Amino acid sequence: MSQWIDICPQDDVVPGSGVCAQLGDAQVAVFRTGQDQFYAVGNHDPLGGANVLSRGLIAEVKGTLTVASPLYKHHYCLRTGQCLQDEQVQLPVYPVRVQDGLVQLAC
Amino acid sequence: MSELTAKQRIVVVGNGMVGHKLIDALSAQDQFEIITFSEESRLAYDRVQLTKFFETGDANTLALTDETQYQQAGVQYQLNARVTGIDRQGKTVQLESGDSLSYDKLVLATGSFPFIPPVPGKDQPHIHPYRTIEDLEAIQDSAQQSKVGVVIGGGLLGLEAANALKTLGLETHVVEFAPRLMAVQLDGGGGALLREKIEALGVRVHTEKNTQNIAPHPDSDAPTRYQLQFADGTTLDTDMLVFSAGIRPQDALARQADLAIGERGGIVIDDHCVTSDPEIYAIGECALWQGRIFGLVAPGYTMAKVAAQHLQGQQDSAFTGADMSTKLKLLGVEVASIGDAHGNSEGSLSYSFTDEATGVYKKLVVDEDGTKLLGAVLVGDSSDYGNWLQLCLNDIPLPQPPEALLFPAAAEGGAAPAMGVDMLPDSAQICSCHDVTKGDLIASIEEGCHDLAELKACTKAGTGCGGCSALVGDVLNSQLAKMGLEVNTDLCEHFGHSRTELYEMVRVKELRTFDAVLRACGKGEHGCEICKPAVGSMLASHWNDHILDPAHLQLQDTNDNFLANMQKDGTYSIVPRVPGGEITPDKLIVLGEIAKEYNLYTKITGGQRIDLFGAQLHQLPPIWQKLVEAGFETGHAYGKALRTVKSCVGSTWCRYGVQDSTGMAIAIEERYRGVRSPHKVKMAVSGCTRECAEAQSKDFGVIATENGWNLYVCGNGGMRPRHADLFATDLDDATLIQYIDRILMFYVHTADRLQRTSVWMENLEGGLAHLQQVVIEDSLGLCAELEAQMAHLVDTYECEWKKTLEDPQKLKRFSHFINSDQPDAAVQFIPERGQIRPAPKTEFSQEQRIDVLEVSS
Numbered sequence: 001m002s003q004w005i006d007i008c009p010q011d012d013v014v015p016g017s018g019v020c021a022q023l024g025d026a027q028v029a030v031f032r033t034g035q036d037q038f039y040a041v042g043n044h045d046p047l048g049g050a051n052v053l054s055r056g057l058i059a060e061v062k063g064t065l066t067v068a069s070p071l072y073k074h075h076y077c078l079r080t081g082q083c084l085q086d087e088q089v090q091l092p093v094y095p096v097r098v099q100d101g102l103v104q105l106a107c
Numbered sequence: 108m109s110e111l112t113a114k115q116r117i118v119v120v121g122n123g124m125v126g127h128k129l130i131d132a133l134s135a136q137d138q139f140e141i142i143t144f145s146e147e148s149r150l151a152y153d154r155v156q157l158t159k160f161f162e163t164g165d166a167n168t169l170a171l172t173d174e175t176q177y178q179q180a181g182v183q184y185q186l187n188a189r190v191t192g193i194d195r196q197g198k199t200v201q202l203e204s205g206d207s208l209s210y211d212k213l214v215l216a217t218g219s220f221p222f223i224p225p226v227p228g229k230d231q232p233h234i235h236p237y238r239t240i241e242d243l244e245a246i247q248d249s250a251q252q253s254k255v256g257v258v259i260g261g262g263l264l265g266l267e268a269a270n271a272l273k274t275l276g277l278e279t280h281v282v283e284f285a286p287r288l289m290a291v292q293l294d295g296g297g298g299a300l301l302r303e304k305i306e307a308l309g310v311r312v313h314t315e316k317n318t319q320n321i322a323p324h325p326d327s328d329a330p331t332r333y334q335l336q337f338a339d340g341t342t343l344d345t346d347m348l349v350f351s352a353g354i355r356p357q358d359a360l361a362r363q364a365d366l367a368i369g370e371r372g373g374i375v376i377d378d379h380c381v382t383s384d385p386e387i388y389a390i391g392e393c394a395l396w397q398g399r400i401f402g403l404v405a406p407g408y409t410m411a412k413v414a415a416q417h418l419q420g421q422q423d424s425a426f427t428g429a430d431m432s433t434k435l436k437l438l439g440v441e442v443a444s445i446g447d448a449h450g451n452s453e454g455s456l457s458y459s460f461t462d463e464a465t466g467v468y469k470k471l472v473v474d475e476d477g478t479k480l481l482g483a484v485l486v487g488d489s490s491d492y493g494n495w496l497q498l499c500l501n502d503i504p505l506p507q508p509p510e511a512l513l514f515p516a517a518a519e520g521g522a523a524p525a526m527g528v529d530m531l532p533d534s535a536q537i538c539s540c541h542d543v544t545k546g547d548l549i550a551s552i553e554e555g556c557h558d559l560a561e562l563k564a565c566t567k568a569g570t571g572c573g574g575c576s577a578l579v580g581d582v583l584n585s586q587l588a589k590m591g592l593e594v595n596t597d598l599c600e601h602f603g604h605s606r607t608e609l610y611e612m613v614r615v616k617e618l619r620t621f622d623a624v625l626r627a628c629g630k631g632e633h634g635c636e637i638c639k640p641a642v643g644s645m646l647a648s649h650w651n652d653h654i655l656d657p658a659h660l661q662l663q664d665t666n667d668n669f670l671a672n673m674q675k676d677g678t679y680s681i682v683p684r685v686p687g688g689e690i691t692p693d694k695l696i697v698l699g700e701i702a703k704e705y706n707l708y709t710k711i712t713g714g715q716r717i718d719l720f721g722a723q724l725h726q727l728p729p730i731w732q733k734l735v736e737a738g739f740e741t742g743h744a745y746g747k748a749l750r751t752v753k754s755c756v757g758s759t760w761c762r763y764g765v766q767d768s769t770g771m772a773i774a775i776e777e778r779y780r781g782v783r784s785p786h787k788v789k790m791a792v793s794g795c796t797r798e799c800a801e802a803q804s805k806d807f808g809v810i811a812t813e814n815g816w817n818l819y820v821c822g823n824g825g826m827r828p829r830h831a832d833l834f835a836t837d838l839d840d841a842t843l844i845q846y847i848d849r850i851l852m853f854y855v856h857t858a859d860r861l862q863r864t865s866v867w868m869e870n871l872e873g874g875l876a877h878l879q880q881v882v883i884e885d886s887l888g889l890c891a892e893l894e895a896q897m898a899h900l901v902d903t904y905e906c907e908w909k910k911t912l913e914d915p916q917k918l919k920r921f922s923h924f925i926n927s928d929q930p931d932a933a934v935q936f937i938p939e940r941g942q943i944r945p946a947p948k949t950e951f952s953q954e955q956r957i958d959v960l961e962v963s964s
Contacts (some may be wrong), residue, residue: 008925016661019925027924027931035632035663044933049948050677051923051931057666058661059635062600068636069666070673073298 113873125391126216127151228321253346449483666745688715714751757794766811
């Protein structure tokens, strides 16, 4: 059974942007859309080779909600972690929720 | 042609535009050894653009080639070398130096010389022809010792010479023998309007004047040097004279070698440009074809091409005459003449239209059925030239009634009568400067040139006089549509509008946030990495709110997002602004101390400032705190905005500087810092024509002159270098700033996303001339708004870093983890040459290539 970990107040994530959370040894990119939905995927961009995805732009590509990596603009699906440009590449995804005004990740 | 065993030696006498064109065509062929002789002291230059010399003061800008290019192409050349004789039996040429040289084939490209009528007094000082750069240098010298100048000859070249004298600050007169200006090209109505317009510019025109004597001024106390005495008894006082009374073919060498010569001069050639000696060719203005001399460069180029093909054994290539239609801008007045402008053809009819309010004259000459265009004259507005020329050259049936061509707005629906490029045959010549046909353009488009800039670069079409640019664009659009590749100018899948359209909507509907723009003009809920930064930039350049305000934060691309430049390992580089590249020792020390404290890699940039690399997210605020305290501001190296204004030290220190270029660069940099634009913008100011700040490779380049500043626009270095265009000359400080305000803001309004000014200019309909009309003459009535908008941006400028440091909420984001103070453990450095560098990534092999989806740096 997974355990929910408090990350930060919801207001620390500006709508339409992302932050990076430390979850054990993992780095997790947490995004909040303009409509206040939350998503969490791995922060490491495997194609760019750096821990930067939380600093990417949220981008809707043909109906799929993605993050565009700030390094070379590869798109990763926020729901599945799938890279749209390379089907071999997929990010880990994490359960995320908001409880009592706090963003929480499961580990 | 005979079988070739060794390289055939081609000797080309004359290295003007046409001679060079031939060499250019032949040097690609390995079978020839090419040797050329020029009487002039420099290799081929653009004589058509000769007056530019007075604007730039630099002969090199006119060069068509240089010694390195010739050396690389294996072309041998001798400058200041006069060929004095031809031995046709021995097949050798003799040089003034006494040397002689054998040839297999000889090409005479000796051009023409200016005709100076045998007027008494013509050999006195300060009386010049108008033909070579040396002539121009002499004119410039005389002008410095003169107040009044007269040009004899009111033809095309004469009016250019008058423009030159006016540019040099003289009271300028034009004296013409005929009853009107440009008598060859224009009819009475066109000539009269041209005269009116030119006189309005302050140039005095005297027609029907036959100059009989150039006398020293009879009154020794008179302020002028000479007095011109005309046949009708009138006189005109002047200090200097320029003769532009036509040209004569330079055929002396051919005469002496007993080649066939026309009755009134000119070396007789056949359709292959071969003279009466089958081993000798003649091309350009020295050649006489079917009794005609062609005094324009385009027919000369065609002859060069025909001769080059014939030399290579292509017997079927032939010169078949040339269209002498011209379009040009004289003293700022547009003038064009097509075909039979005078209506000399039997049974021809003409229609004309004069608009005295705006100063436009148009005349059509049609055949007796009114179905074909035979000729035309345009003065004041030559925008119809391209279409009309094609109608005339291709015998395209005219719309009925033919006079509808004169009044396109009155035609159905207000649209111009249908004269689509689709009606043109593939053989139609679209660009006469570079002889590019519609078929050539289509072939390039089919090979993959799908945008205008690319098509111009690969075919050269539209890169000569530029008159055919709009037509080239029409061919492109029509062909793309036929290939099912209609040009899609949509910004992205969320906005069915171009950036220009969207910008107008933001402005008119007063939209202030991305969400409002998306709701009003787009679709979907989120936008993407293309439209978000593009809209962010529009909002910033219109409203100038802080880009990290909560409503705008989500729009900022990689670098704007944290006001620094992300590097490959996720760390950032920091570039404080150093206006004009001027920096105090104290500030340099601060930069050094900060770099040392945070162990940053330091490098001098190409834009005269200092880049500090390897800063991590959490280090950015404390570093900037120190920088701001030391008086630094953000340098916007991360933004699509003004980057730097590079400068030389100018007249303050330099022995050659004529203006304070550093001071001007600082003023310009401080004015436009922070202005968001469709792409980055670079500027430079040079203190003299030596151009040490390399201003001609910048989006905006300013070069000091004795009288003020020359403004160059839309240059670029980088991936696709482009020399900037000279926009205006000898501007005072206030006008310079006013023009930059207007151009920069017009670019912000109308460019595509991530379109540099160079590509913007190449795609701008009407090109440089259009931009000059918009900015200098305010042809669109936009200037007041453009200036007001720029004033708003200048007045509301704030350093983005200073504001960010004042706002704890904004600073929260500057930490690698939202829930920990730890830095990113994956960021590792190793030493190299005494500084840090990112550690190589072990999990990736060196060979792994990264597929870059978009580079927007």
